[in-house]
Amino acid sequence: MMIKGFPKCLVTVTLLALGFSLASAYDPAPLQDFCVALNSSASAVFVNGKFCKDPKLVNANDFFRLGLNMLGNTLNPLGSKLTPVTVEELAGLNTLGISLARIDFAAYGMNHPHTHSRGTKILVVLEGTLYIGFVTSNADNNHLFTKVLNTGDVFVFPIGLIHFQLNVGKRNAIAFARLSSQNSEVITIANTVFGSKPPINPDVLAKAFQVDKNVVNYFQKQFWRDNN
Incomplete structure (x- = not known):
């Protein structure tokens, strides 16, 4: 088929380019409803580093974790405690691309500089006042972005960039972090x-x-x- 006004070879190249662009524009959707993680080779299905539990044996508890209402123990040199909810703590997260963490801060406690190689983090402050920041890559001259967050404030830390949180208040602080990976990998x-x-x-x-x-x-x- 010819498109009037365009050489046949140009049309062919254009259609191929469009087809390639459309085919590679997004990751394919999962081919199953869920893949509850098992640290076992009893199943033949292996997805995202975990074996999948037989769907017939899956129950509501595979998607459930309690305890995030509990105060974390901040009696350590950092004065903070992170309670993660990754695929290691909640097997039903496997292949879903999300995870969560509660971070408790003593007065002047900190979540020390670190990075997540596989996930962007969005942080919401539930109690207290936090001084937070992240540093851009070398390509952007290692620019430091900082902000003081109060109760109800939200901040996002881009994937892979070094970031931190410091409690600048005289009382305990609590924050929740949501990450765009089931296991975002922490590098302190x-x-x-x-x-x-x-x-x-x-x-x-x-x-x-x-x-x-x-x-x-x-x-x-x-x-x-x-x-x-």
């Missing part, structure tokens, strides 16, 4: 750089941070922990 900066096992060669870090190697040695001797 201090733990990764100074607490790796085995440790990164101090010469590498001394040159990278432009500090004396004794400073690096000091940091590597600290007990680095997260708030999970």
Whole structure:
């Protein structure tokens, strides 16, 4: 078929380009209603790193988790406690592309700088006042965006960017975070750089941070922990 005014070869190339664009514009939808995760090879279906429970054996409890009304224990050096709801805690999340976390903060507690390699985070403050921020990539000159959030405020942290939250109030704070992945992967900066096992060669870090190697040695001797 010819389209008047257009050479046949141009029409063919255009249609192929359009077809390719339409075919690759979005991820395919799941081919099942759900895939409740099992840490077992008893089933032959393996999706997103988990085996699927036989749908005939699935029940409402596979999509249920209690306990997010409970205050997290913030008696740690960070003064915060993160209670995650990922596919590891809620098997019914498998293949659904979402997860959740409750974050409790003691007065002046913090959720230390970290990044999620597989998910964007949206944060809502339920109680208290948080100073939050994220840093853009090198391509955007590592620009820092910060904001003070109060009860009811919402903020979004783009996928992959380093971000943090600090309770700047004199009382406890609570926030809930929703992430666009069933397991967004957390990479905490201090733990990764100074607490790796085995440790990164101090010469590498001394040159990278432009500090004396004794400073690096000091940091590597600290007990680095997260708030999970």
